[in-house]
Amino acid sequence: MAFVKKRRIDATDNRYNHLNVTINKRGHESVARRCKRQLIFTQIKSKDNSNGIKDFKLLSDPKWVERFISGEIDSSYYASDNSQNVVDFMSSRSIDNKGLQKAAQLPQEFGTRHLLANKLLREKHFPFESFNKVFSSQWLNDQQVVFGTKCNKLVVLDVLKNKTHLIPTLKSSPNRSFPDNPCGIHAIEINPSRTLLATGGHNPKDVAVYRLPTLDPLYVGERAHDDWIFDMKWLDDQFLVSGSRDSSLALWRFEDNPQEKRQMSASMVPEYFHTKPLLVKECRTAEKIRAVLYNQKSEEVAILSLNAHIHLFDSQTLNQKFSKPLPFCLENVCLSQQSDRNIYAVGSKSHVTILDTNTLNSIHKVSSNSQVRSLSFCNELLTIGTGDGLVMFFDIRAMKYLESDGRQSILKTSKGCFYPEEIFNDLYLQYEYSPAIYTHQYDSSKTRLFTAGGPLPAVYNYYHLFSNANHYHKSQVLRLMSTKVKFMANIEEEVQNQFEEGLKYRGHCGRRSVTTVSLPSKLELAANRVINKYNGKAFKEDVRDMFERVFDHQLPAEPQEVLHKTQEIRDRIAAKDKIDLKSLSIEERDEVIAKRQRKLERSLKDALLNHQPIEYNDYSSVVYMTARLPPNYAALHSIFNEIRKDLPDFSPRTLFDFGSGVGTTIWAANQVWLKGFDEYFCVDICSEMNELSRLLLQGGEEHKKMLYDPVFYRQYLPVSHTIQYDLVVSAFSLLDIPDAKNRIHVIENLWHKTQDVLVVAEHGSRAGFAAVLEARNLILQLSGHNVTAHFVHNPNNTHLSTVQHTTDATIVAPCPHDLTCPRQSSKGPVLCNFEVTYNPLRFGQQNAVVGKERYSYVVFRKGKQQQPELKGWPRIVQPVLTSRRKAICRFCCSDGQLKEVIITPSNHDRHTYRCARTSRWGDRFPAQIVERPPNEDTVE
Ligand SMILES: C[S@@+](CC[C@H](N)C(=O)[O-])C[C@H]1O[C@@H](n2cnc3c(N)ncnc32)[C@H](O)[C@@H]1O
Structure with a gap:
């Protein structure tokens, strides 16, 4: 739970008398003290400024505030002034004076923006262990919040006295x-x-x-x-x-x-x-x-x-x-509206979708790094509470996240405390999490934000393992929870020396993130020539639909899953209509059965929609190209760029592209390995895609010579492995393969065709990462590594028992180890993805907005090679969070563990701190991550 610290100025309103609210004189003084610090901002022009000389009264003057509160000074004193002063405005809200609020003619969210922009919001944490997750809340007045919990308690919290009352x-x-x-x-x-x-x-x-x-x-x-x-x-x-x-x-x-x-x-x-x-x-x-x-x-x-x-x-x-x-099919759990703009906002697992209230068409999609759990509008400011304890702010006017000092304004809540009944499960699982923000509420002044929630996973089903739980004393357990291992980053001496000699922090050799990627001009020209034949409103809509569909695409449903889903829907329909078939005549029964069947088919179709492969023909191939060529290209460009940096000795001459589609891989590879290739072998089951790929290589004009050659197109994977290729790629194609068995067959086949390097890339969606993880586990097992393999759709029979061990394999990227992925869990993988920005095809718009693409990938090299120059440096696997004098980096480390390091100037040297601040999601960090000795435990 988090609460923004702010003292009341007044509570004279007799509406609150029953709640025992006392007028707090010390509160006035503290406000005055605070305001004094801001003297420079708080001069308010006096109304009786008749001689034209500017005479200022100070709202920060405590006496002035008290006279104002006591009603001695008329609010109209300020009302004619239309002050744009933020302290004036915020103080007016605090004292709930409507006249003064009117005077400060600023939108309601102004104060909130100001507080965020100046990083003035501070968290106050209420440590109450007796309540399980908080799901809902409302401010009752400016001192009390009522909230509802998972353990079915209704609680009033006094935010000043830190007391709770059960209702x-x-x-x-x-x-x-x-x-x-x-x-x-x-x-x-x-x-x-x-x-x-x-x-x-x-x-x-x-x-x-x-x-x-x-x-x-x-x-x-x-x-x-x-x-x-x-x-x-x-x-x-x-x-x-x-x-x-x-x-x-x-x-x-x-x-x-x-x-x-x-x-x-x-x-x-x-x-x-x-x-x-x-x-x-x-x-x-x-x-x-x-x-x-x-x-x-x-x-x-x-x-x-x-x-x-x-x-x-x-x-x-x-x-x-x-x-x-809705465009995103997973975990759509919260909804909010902005009536002036006629929009709804829907929060899902990965996005906030902005919809038009009349047509329900999607107007904009705001991507979010973690699950969206609560949403609210404060005028033009959309507040987003996430599954990992972050509060983010999206500016609807500018259509971008709110920033402060050039960085995204984010509030991060502390971990909270644990409901005794869940502690033992969490301890047992050693599960590290932040509390999800299931509810957040601004107070009436919009300057305080109450957030509450609890850990995201549902209650674990492990109670029975801990029947002796009561033998522990609660405080003991809480202490256990708080002794979390802390890590620190020891930057390599060699890199330190390079920084001393003037190397820029963002220039170290672990840097991997790339700037905004554009298509090569020849490819863009060729693509535009193709698109010109199709321009039109319907085409544009189809492009938009394809864009969404592709990212939402799920792994095809396995037969057991279809059966299970069918049974579940059938049971639900029967339970709902509550008709006892035995009591009906034959005709009536047939009618009910037919009705139920229709319902079943409809629901099943909806449920499995995103599991179905996308079918490509002449038209849909062009639609796919228009929607996906720039983001796919950007992701591949970024991956290939990384391979070139990681493996400077790798100079591929032959390229094999599985599910080659419009030929994105050929173009991206040629931009990175400038010497070109001696042979390209493309396999795509769809002949129309192969034709389109050829046309793009011809510059969009039939009968012209292809830019790169020789390119061989095939519809099916060759069975023989006698010919191997230096670089083998499967990009964004695995989700189109009908089931796990065939996916595994394809990956095994590709690995056999690999002479040197194999790349598997997918969209950074949950399904995309699951497919990459499946490929990762398979190849590690094929090459004799002992990894625990969980498969989302096929947990019992992984088809892996039949595979033959082959040559050794080393992961080049993104993992700094060949061990079990720390993100995989038996409940399904937690996302590991990266992000690249790209310039989309202009396609009619003059100022197309820069796009962001998330992708998951794995790069393997045959044999036992090391990457000596990287020395097992950890990978930054989430955006680096920075605030004043602090950078929080989340690393995947060479020992196969995920570690979070809080880097401040006081607990790290200056090079490590500055290097962390300039590092980006996806970079290798030039340091070793070690446990921090307990005596070095500083307060952060
Ligand atoms: C989503 S597109 C990806 C295109 C391309 N790799 C890119 O990066 O732009 C997937 C492609 O895989 C092809 N595909 C699907 N199943 C296939 C299979 N069994 N064998 C070969 N290609 C297949 C589809 O025809 C489609 O062109």
Whole structure:
């Protein structure tokens, strides 16, 4: 949990009296002290400046502040001034003075931007171990936040006094059954006039409503849903819509002054009403409703579902209007809206997608390094809470991440503390994680941000292994958790000397990241000649769709997976319609079975859509080329460039390209190894692709001579391995192969055809990395290395038992070791990818924006060669996080471990610190990573 430190100035508002808020005089003084430091900014022009000479009053003057708060000074004093002063503005917000807020005519997010730009936000951590993950939250006033937890507790946190109060959850009628796997309070919503608070009940299927500000229980809304409520939204002060995991949507009416006389039970706890929904509707195309929004302008309810669809409903009738699939299919879990711009933002595993509220078309895709878990708009500023404890800020106006000092503004939360019941599992797994930010909320001044959550993985199923857990004392366990091994980077002496002699920090020989990559001019010209024949709106849309489809492409579903999915959907459909077939006549039964079958086919098609291979023909090959040539080229260029640096002795003469498509590999290889090649051998099953590749080499004009030759095109992989090639490449092709067995066969075949170096590259998506990891494990096993191989789709039978051991293999890049990949896990791999920026094909636009491409790859060399000049230097596997006097680098090290090193000028020498600050994701760091002796443990 993180909380931005900021003291209240005032709480005289009698709305808060019941909450025991005291006016804090010391608070005024501390504000004054703080403001004094900023004197230089805080001069505010006085209104009675009649003689034209500028007379300034200081808002930082404590007396002035107090006079203002006490009402002695009229807010109109400032109102005519239209001050653009940030302290004026922020102080006005803090003291909740509407007149002064109006005076500072700045957008609401101004203060937030200012705080971020000047790195003024500081974290305050609330260490409470008695709550499991926090899923939802709301500010009740400027001192208290209410939050809901996975362990089904509703808690009010006083952020000034660091105290929590448990609010009793409201029980449903005795006959209401609990869902199979109750999972806490996922939503808390306050109505527009702040008189009612709605949240999940004691039974997570039901809604509980409390009166504000007293938090008296008022209603339990029940009998709408059969599974947890995931989200709810107020339509106005009385009407509420809730969405559930069972894909149903319910409309409720809750009045804050119920007619019936309120009873007091014997325990003096006010009794509350049990009420039914006005309407319940099923969202036809949804699988598990995850988030709900109310769009006041269009009077529509927008629903986000876990099968990657967004749906619109009429808010009056709850009739479904239409649904649209989302471009990214994994973990679409949060939704937010910006009504002025008519946009929705959807957070998924790897992106935030910005959608038009009317058409639901995607307008922009914001890539994110980690899973997006919470989203909110503060005017034009989109705040993104991620799965690894980061808060990022995306500027909707500029369509880029907010920056400070030329770097992305990011807030990183501390690790938090552990719920006792989960500690032992985590200790056992030695799992290192940051807490996911499941919820974040700005206070009304938009200058404080409450964030909360917990570790991303679901509760591990290891309870039973630790039945003696209670024998440990809690504090002992927490101490164990905190003795995390700390590492430091010892930069190589030779490199230190080079820096002393004037070598630029970014010029060291581990540097691998490249600047923005452009297509060679001849290739761009040829591609534009081809595209010119197709220009048109439909073509542009097809290009956009192809771009998204390719990145979303999943590994084809294995037969067991299809069977499993079919059974799962079949069971769900039967459970939903609740029809007992035995009680029906034959005709009725046939009708129900046919209906269920249609539903099954539809759902299965949706579920497996991204698993299907993309089919290429004349037209779709050109569409693919337009969408993917520049990013594919940039990724390959960057990989080849790295090989040239890593293996200066490698000078390939022959090239074998599997799944050669439009021939990107040939072009990229020729830009890196300038001597050219004696032979190119391209295998692509699609003859139209081969034709297009040839046409590009002819400069886009048929019958012209090819730029590089001889190029041999084949549709099938030659079975014989008698001819080997210096450089063998499979780029972005493995996901098109129908199953694991065939993929393994292809990789084995390619390895046999390799004389020297084999490159396997895929998109930096989860599926792409899984395919690369599969290839990595296979070749290491083929060459006698003992690696643990997990395969996502085929965990039991890896097909590896049949493979023959061959010559030795060494990984050239990106791994600095030939050991088991530290990113692979039995639950599926955690991404290892890299990024390159590229100039897209202009394709009608004058100022096409620079694109970013993520890719995963592995480069093997035959034999036991070492790379002596790199000495096992670690690889930077995530973006380097820098803040004032600190650089956090995440390394994959030569001992096969992932290590995080926090490099500051106080715990490292100046060369290491500066070198870390200028290093980039993908670079080799010229240092050895060693454990830091405990006595050198400095506070960071
Ligand atoms: C996504 S494209 C990649 C093109 C190219 N490597 C690039 O980097 O731009 C994948 C290519 O693999 C080809 N392909 C799919 N299955 C194949 C197979 N079994 N044998 C050969 N080529 C195949 C497809 O026809 C398609 O052209």
